[in-house]
Every structure is written in structure tokens, then in C-alpha cells.
Amino acid sequence: MSFLRVRDLTVTFSRPGKPPVRAVDGVSFDVASGQTVGIVGESGSGKSVTSLAVMRLLPARNVRVTGSIMLGDQELLTLPARQMRDVRGRDVAMIFQDPMTSLNPVVTVGRQLVEVIVRHDRKSTTAARHDAIALLDRVGIPDPVRRLREYPHQLSGGMRQRVMIAMAIACRPRLLIADEPTTALDVTIQAQILDLLRDLVEESGSALVMITHDLGVVAGLCEQVHVMYSGRIVESAPAAGLFARPAHPYTDGLLRSIPRIDDDHHGRLHTIRGSVRDVVAWEHGCAFQPRCDHAVDACLGGPPPVLDLSDGPPRQVRCPRPMNQPAPAPGTDRREVSA
Amino acid sequence: MSLLQVRDLKVHFPIKAGNLFTRQHGSVQAVDGVDLDVAAGTTFGLVGESGCGKSTLARAIMRLVEPTAGSVALDGQDLLGLSERRLRPMRRDFQMVFQDPMASLDPRQNVESLLTEPLRAHKIPGGPVEHARRIRELLEVVGLPATALERYPHEFSGGQRQRIGIARALVLSPKLIVADEPVSALDVSVQAQVINLLKELQERFSLTYLVIAHDLAVVRHISDTVAVMYLGSIIEQAPADQLYRSPTHPYTKALMGAVPVPDPAVEVGRNRILLQGDLPSPANPPAGCRFHTRCPWRQASRCAEERPALRTLTGGHQVACHYAEDIAAGRIQPSTTAAPRSTATVSQHEPAELLDSRRSPGGR
Numbered sequence: 001m002s003f004l005r006v007r008d009l010t011v012t013f014s015r016p017g018k019p020p021v022r023a024v025d026g027v028s029f030d031v032a033s034g035q036t037v038g039i040v041g042e043s044g045s046g047k048s049v050t051s052l053a054v055m056r057l058l059p060a061r062n063v064r065v066t067g068s069i070m071l072g073d074q075e076l077l078t079l080p081a082r083q084m085r086d087v088r089g090r091d092v093a094m095i096f097q098d099p100m101t102s103l104n105p106v107v108t109v110g111r112q113l114v115e116v117i118v119r120h121d122r123k124s125t126t127a128a129r130h131d132a133i134a135l136l137d138r139v140g141i142p143d144p145v146r147r148l149r150e151y152p153h154q155l156s157g158g159m160r161q162r163v164m165i166a167m168a169i170a171c172r173p174r175l176l177i178a179d180e181p182t183t184a185l186d187v188t189i190q191a192q193i194l195d196l197l198r199d200l201v202e203e204s205g206s207a208l209v210m211i212t213h214d215l216g217v218v219a220g221l222c223e224q225v226h227v228m229y230s231g232r233i234v235e236s237a238p239a240a241g242l243f244a245r246p247a248h249p250y251t252d253g254l255l256r257s258i259p260r261i262d263d264d265h266h267g268r269l270h271t272i273r274g275s276v277r278d279v280v281a282w283e284h285g286c287a288f289q290p291r292c293d294h295a296v297d298a299c300l301g302g303p304p305p306v307l308d309l310s311d312g313p314p315r316q317v318r319c320p321r322p323m324n325q326p327a328p329a330p331g332t333d334r335r336e337v338s339a
Numbered sequence: 340m341s342l343l344q345v346r347d348l349k350v351h352f353p354i355k356a357g358n359l360f361t362r363q364h365g366s367v368q369a370v371d372g373v374d375l376d377v378a379a380g381t382t383f384g385l386v387g388e389s390g391c392g393k394s395t396l397a398r399a400i401m402r403l404v405e406p407t408a409g410s411v412a413l414d415g416q417d418l419l420g421l422s423e424r425r426l427r428p429m430r431r432d433f434q435m436v437f438q439d440p441m442a443s444l445d446p447r448q449n450v451e452s453l454l455t456e457p458l459r460a461h462k463i464p465g466g467p468v469e470h471a472r473r474i475r476e477l478l479e480v481v482g483l484p485a486t487a488l489e490r491y492p493h494e495f496s497g498g499q500r501q502r503i504g505i506a507r508a509l510v511l512s513p514k515l516i517v518a519d520e521p522v523s524a525l526d527v528s529v530q531a532q533v534i535n536l537l538k539e540l541q542e543r544f545s546l547t548y549l550v551i552a553h554d555l556a557v558v559r560h561i562s563d564t565v566a567v568m569y570l571g572s573i574i575e576q577a578p579a580d581q582l583y584r585s586p587t588h589p590y591t592k593a594l595m596g597a598v599p600v601p602d603p604a605v606e607v608g609r610n611r612i613l614l615q616g617d618l619p620s621p622a623n624p625p626a627g628c629r630f631h632t633r634c635p636w637r638q639a640s641r642c643a644e645e646r647p648a649l650r651t652l653t654g655g656h657q658v659a660c661h662y663a664e665d666i667a668a669g670r671i672q673p674s675t676t677a678a679p680r681s682t683a684t685v686s687q688h689e690p691a692e693l694l695d696s697r698r699s700p701g702g703r
Binding site for chain 2: 042043142156158159186187188189190191192194195213214215216217218219220239240243244253254255257258259260261262263264265266268269270271272273275276277291
């Protein structure tokens with residue numbers, strides 16, 4: 001039973017004197033309780049805007065958000081700002097990439113953490129302080145009593161991210177959204193933080209949405225993966241299936257172009273030509289068409305169909321010619337979900 | 340004979356505080372005794388996490404920061420003893436590619452001017468006509484259209500800008516290119532293009548590369564020899580495939596285990612060593628082995644007192660660990676290892692693999 005249902009989410013930024021930009025274009029996905037979901041994409045794919053839209057953290061000016069974001073039976077998009085503030089932190093919490101910019105630099109770690117607990121759990125400051133110490137201890141910060149009195153700049157990058165995680169889990173939210181939580185960190189610290197996140201969602205039963213550009217991070221953490229390109233989800237699949245048999249040429253190209261640490265091949269890498277700037281508007285065809293090695297005439301002239309490839313867990317691809325798939329049984333056509 | 344030879348290079352940055360009489364308060368030992376040999380026509384990869392001194396080392400070799408001690412020789416010519424005036428003409432032999440081309444290319448010069456500037460500064464003979472011919476040829480080599488000449492850095496995508504950065508390093512036909520994180524600012528789908536370009540250029544112009552990067556997979560792919568740095572010194576060095584197949588230093592093992600692999604089948608069965616804590620401050624590095632404070636294989640004797648020197652095991656595999664052989668043979672067990680997340684069996688590298696050097700060091 002999915003408790004986050006995003007349907008046809010579209011985010012349009014209007015720019016004075018220029019045509020508007022559709023950063024997120026009809027994105028739909030579900031998150032079941034306790035599930036870990038990855039949203040993967042490169043810069044400009046719309047993955048971060050999607051997460052900010054779910055948290056209702058996009059600026060009100062010059063931004064139009066349409067579609068539906070259902071959390072349980074609550075529609076978040078039309079929720080009054082006051083009630084949304086209760087939802088944030090209590091039901092859904094977010095971990096950002098750079099804790100140095102998301103923690104207040106002139107307030108001690110302890111006060112920031114206590115503030116969250118007092119705000120949502122309506123506890124006394126003393127009780128909240130006890131909770132804060134326990135939380136810092138839980139996220140693996142040594143000597144939590146001393147750390148509570150420190151300011152963010154006195155902590156290392158890894159420690160700051162642990163503090164952010166402590167704040168996010170303070171009120172036991174049912175959904176954690178982590179937007180590139182380890183991108184600013186070194187690999188050994190990244191491994192610590194991913195391990196912590198994995199443990200936390202396992203023991204609390206929270207769902208986790210992991211937003212990242214790193215397919216390796218997703219491989220070790222997520223059950224269901226959505227790949228975004230130019231504002232739309234181009235492929236959705238269970239992690240095992242996605243990595244074993246990528247169906248969209250973009251996913252396939254990405255996986256083949258990344259050098260792997262366990263691969264001793266030193267020859268030419270597979271490349272995806274051009275850059276993310278070479279796009280076609282989705283209304284006129286597949287945005288990836290200019291860079292695609294498998295493009296045919298049918299890829300232009302209209303939005304590509306979304307095909308259902310699943311014979312079990314949900315698996316969809318926005319491409320008329322999915323790759324690496326067994327041929328459909330004779331006489332049956334792949335079900336077209338939507339255009 | 341190696342093209343680049345670095346001996347006992349040290350870069351210490353003074354920490355200043357207090358008044359005129361109590362100024363120096365110790366120093367940050369960013370690079371603390373590094374030896375390097377890069378053979379002509381090969382790629383030497385240098386990996387390590389932030390703060391390990393890899394970028395400072397590159398800058399010291401380029402003499403963009405002044406080393407505190409040691410020697411750097413390019414093609415037998417000592418670089419550190421030269422005056423700035425004598426060094427200048429030498430600079431055309433060693434050029435640098437930077438991480439962020441947006442920050443290293445002057446936004447107010449067009450590509451033509453950016454590429455001609457080094458030729459003019461070094462008074463390369465030929466005059467404007469010959470220079471124009473040379474940069475047109477170079478643009479084609481790095482895969483940019485001739486129309487790029489009139490355009491400015493901001494008009495290009497990240498990958499194209501890095502191509503301009505590479506062209507600018509190449510324009511003086513250097514022998515050595517030092518590349519500091521050449522692809523880390525690029526999108527994943529563009530990284531492969533630039534990596535391939537670097538390899539093509541190496542073959543075409545017999546270039547020698549010193550590549551500094553934090554991405555261990557990228558470094559494995561492009562390097563012949565790889566060295567791992569930790570807190571200012573090299574702790575392990577070996578031919579690339581050998582290092583990745585059988586990492587020997589505890590830090591290298593942890594570092595490699597921490598890199599996520601884009602394959603769930605591999606990820607669930609991995610036996611990773613999670614390091615505790617953060618990097619110690621390079622202003623106050625631990626005594627003895629600098630890694631002993633975080634090392635799961637730490638022993639009661641030697642580790643905290645005696646700093647291990649880089650020593651050769653077999654097949655050009657060098658490691659700075661007192662107990663490398665005991666760890667490789669499994670005679671010493673780590674104190675904390677995160678268990679693999681499934682029951683999948685984990686392949687353990689046999690110590691015999693250390694002896695199996697399939698390639699001669701540095702050659703391919």
C-alpha cells in the first residue's frame with residue numbers, strides 16, 4: 001500500500017522576458033511504507049525540483065506546481081502553509097546535500113536539534129535535550145553532550161551530515177527524502193553515512209527517497225529506481241532488473257559509460273554523445289533522441305509512449321524500442337500505459 | 340628513465356597566530372616526504388580523500404606553491420633550484436588541466452585568445468598566421484568545431500569547456516600534463532567522453548600524465564600505476580590492476596570497499612571495512628603510522644610509535660605498513676568489519692596474487 005502517491009507532477013518556472021521552463025514534466029511515482037526508492041538523474045534532470053515540490057519548499061514566486069502529491073489521504077499541494085509546516089519534520093523530513101548551508105551557522109547544534117523536537121513533539125526543553133543527546137548518539141556522534149554545545153563550523157563534513165540526519169529523524173517521520181546526502185563527502189565517509197541511513201530506515205520502518213546522480217549509491221540502497229531525464233521519468237524498475245537489463249537507451253548508455261572499480265578494462269569507454277543541453281521538447285518527441293544511438297524516425301513527431309514491461313514488480317519505460325528485454329510473447333503487444 | 344622524478348618532497352604551510360614574536364604556531368604538513376617516478380608515455384594516478392595533500396603535491400610539482408624541501412626533476416632537469424625567470428621557459432614542458440574550467444578560463448577572453456595566449460607568452464615562433472593554424476588544428480584534435488574560436492567560455496557546456504582547458508594545456512606541446520580532478524565537475528554522461536579524449540591524446544602525442552582524482556574507478560581506468568595518499572604521504576603504490584585486485588594497505592582496502600559499484604548483485608555481497616571517525620588534522624598528525632588511529636588491523640606494538648616507510652613487496656607493489664604480509668596472509672584479523680549484507684560468499688584474494696604481477700610496472 002503506497003502512502004506517497006505523486007501523480008502528474010509538473011513544475012514550471014516562469015522567467016521574465018523568456019519562455020517558461022518546465023523543470024518537472026508530468027512525473028508520477030509511488031512510495032510504499034518502508035520502501036527505499038531511488039530517483040537518479042544528471043544535473044538539470046529535475047530530480048531535486050521533484051523532491052522540493054514534495055516538501056513544498058519551492059518559492060511561490062514565478063513557480064507553478066500542478067498535479068497531485070498525496071501523503072496518506074492528505075493532498076499536500078493544496079494544504080494550507082500552516083498545516084504543511086506540521087507535516088514537514090513530523091511526517092516527511094528532508095536531508096540536503098550540503099549541511100553547511102542548511103544548518104544555521106550562528107546557532108549551536110543542540111539548540112537547532114532541540115527546536116525541532118520542541119516544535120513537533122511539544123516536549124519541555126529539558127526532555128528535548130535528553131532526546132537530542134540520544135539522537136546524536138544514535139547517528140554515531142561521539143561525545144554528544146559536548147557536541148550539542150558546538151556550532152556547525154566546529155564539526156567535520158561527515159559529522160554535520162550526521163547532525164542533519166539526527167534532525168530529520170528526530171520526530172520519527174514516515175518518509176525521509178535525502179537529496180544527494182553524500183555527494184559533498186569523501187567515499188569512506190559516504191560509506192559510513194549510507195550505512196547509517198540503511199540501518200535507520202530498517203529499524204524505524206520509514207520509507208526513504210534517495211535523490212542522487214550516483215548509480216552506485218542506488219545499487220546498494222534502493223529497491224525501486226526511477227531514472228529521470230530532462231524533467232521526465234524515462235525508466236522505472238526494481239533495482240535488480242534495472243541494473244541487469246536496462247530498458248531505456250539512456251539508462252543503458254549511462255551504465256555502460258561509467259568506469260567501474262571492479263573492472264580491469266582499460267580501453268575506450270562507451271560514450272553518450274553530446275550533452276544534456278541537446279534536447280528535444282517532450283511534446284515533439286523523445287528528449288534523449290539527439291543523443292540516442294538507437295533513435296528511429298518514430299522517436300520524433302510526438303511524445304514517446306510509456307510501455308509496461310512488468311511481469312511482476314512494476315517496470316515501465318518511456319521508449320518505443322526498449323532494450324535488453326525478452327521479446328513479448330507472440331500475439332501479445334506490450335501494454336502502452338500512456339503517451 | 341622516468342620523465343618526472345620527485346624525491347622526498349615536503350610542503351609545510353606555517354600556521355600563524357599571535358603577535359610579531361610568537362608568530363609561527365607549527366605547520367600543516369600537507370605533503371610530507373613523497374617520492375614519485377613517472378615513466379615517459381604512461382599515466383600515474385594519485386588518489387586520496389580531501390585533505391590528503393594530493394592537490395598540494397600536484398601544485399608543488401608545477402611550482403604553483405613553493406615546496407619546503409625535496410627535489411622535482413623533469414627529464415633530468417631540476418625544477419626547484421631554478422629561479423622564476425629561468426623556470427618560465429621550462430614551463431612549456433609541463434602543463435596543467437584544472438578541475439573546473441569555468442574557474443580556470445578567463446571569462447572575458449574568447450577561445451581564440453585563450454589558446455593563442457600561451458603561444459605569445461612563450462614567444463613560440465611562427466607569428467599570427469602559424470599560431471592560427473596551430474590552434475585550428477588543436478580544436479579539431481580535442482573535438483570542437485572551428486566556430487568555437489569566436490565564442491566565450493560561458494557559451495559552452497561543461498564537457499566542451501573541459502576540452503578547451505585540455506587544448507590550452509596542449510597548445511605548447513608539453514611532455515607532462517598534470518590533471519587535477521579533470522572530470523569530477525562533469526556530468527556522468529560526459530565524463531566518459533573526456534576520459535576517452537585524454538587517452539586518445541596520450542597515444543597520439545606520447546604524453547605523460549599525472550592524474551589526481553578522488554574517483555577510484557576513473558583512476559583505475561586511465562592509469563598504469565596508482566598511488567594512494569593519506570595525510571601527506573603515499574601509503575601504497577602498485578601497477579593499477581594489481582593495486583585494485585589486491586589492495587594491501589588497510590586504508591586502501593577500506594577506501595576501495597567504500598566505493599559503491601553500480602550493480603546490486605555485487606553490492607549486497609560486499610565485505611566492506613567501515614572506517615571509524617574522520618581524517619585527523621594534518622596540522623597535528625598522529626605519531627607513528629598516520630593511519631593507526633582509524634586502522635582496524637592496528638597492533639599494540641610498533642603502529643603507534645614507528646612510522647612505516649614505503650617498502651617494496653613484489654612486482655613493483657609498494658606499501659607503507661608494518662604488518663602488510665601478516666594482513667595479506669590473514670594472520671592478523673581486523674577488529675571491526677561490517678558483515679556483508681547477504682549470505683553471498685565473498686571472494687578473498689589469496690596472498691599468492693601479490694606475486695602474480697601480470698604486467699611489468701608502468702608498461703602497457
